[in-house]
Amino acid sequence: MAIEDKIATSVDRTKLRIENDEELKNLQQLLFTVFAHTIGHYFRSQKEDSPETIANAKAEFATTLDWIANGALKSKKELG
16 A cells, blocks of 8 residues: 555544545645755755754744644734
8 A cells, every 4th residue: 555545544534624635635745845845944954054953943844834724824803
């Protein structure tokens, strides 16, 4: 069984607005892209004078996941 198939059968879709396997695959690709970007950014920063810490990389990853889960736009209430 391919990893994509294993993930597709093990994800609880009741908590997601996912209609089909193609949408789930798109979400997986989006999340992998965020993960790869964070890892790449961390390792690129290690060549600089002030390298990023793992804690900062984790915080960046968490922020991006929060944007995906909850949106990046402020609500009308937050805007005043």
